[in-house]
Amino acid sequence: MPRKRPSALRVTTGRRPREKTAVIDGVPLKVVHEIARLECVHFWPGAVSSAFRTWVSLARQRPWPTFSQIPFCPCCSPFDARDTLERALRVMSPAARRHLRAKLGPVDDLIRSRTPNDPFADPxxxxWDRLLWSR
Known part of the structure; x- marks a missing residue:
């Protein structure tokens, strides 16, 4: 008996192939699924994991960047990435928020420890917008 082509099967079942979900290492699968759901509504696929990778890469950067070395365009700014993470944390369930904050906390602490606050910044x-090199 001949087999139906996958495209013919999708037409009859009405299902599209699922996109691969971006994963943040060390976060439970339940939280990953919640992040994927909120990305469909509030962001774009992979927005939270991409923002997390950008924020972590800033924290791990050696030597520590100066003001002139940090990109400020909206697509590459690490501060925009932190804004995305904060917006995601606001719309997550408390349990998922706890897991993501546990992964984000050490990275935030590292960045805070390396960068002084700007005394003239808006309180x-x-x-992350009040750091000395973020202006």
Whole structure:
């Protein structure tokens, strides 16, 4: 008996192939699925994991970057990545938020320890926007 082509099967079942979900290492699968769901609604596929990788790469950068070395265009700025992570944390469930904050906390602490605060920054701004080299 001949076999149906996969495209013919998708037409009859009405299902599209699923996109590969981006994963943050050390985060439970349940949290990864929640992140994938909120990316479909609030962001784009892979936005949270991409932002996390960008923020971690800034923290691990050697030698520590100066003001002139940090890109400020919206597509490559690590501060935009941190904004994306914060928006994701706001819409997540408390359990998923706890797991992502546990992964994000050491990275934030490392960046805070290496960078002084700007005394002239707006106190209402998030802490990553009040860092001395983030202006």
């Amino acid at each position: 209402a701004a998030p802490w």
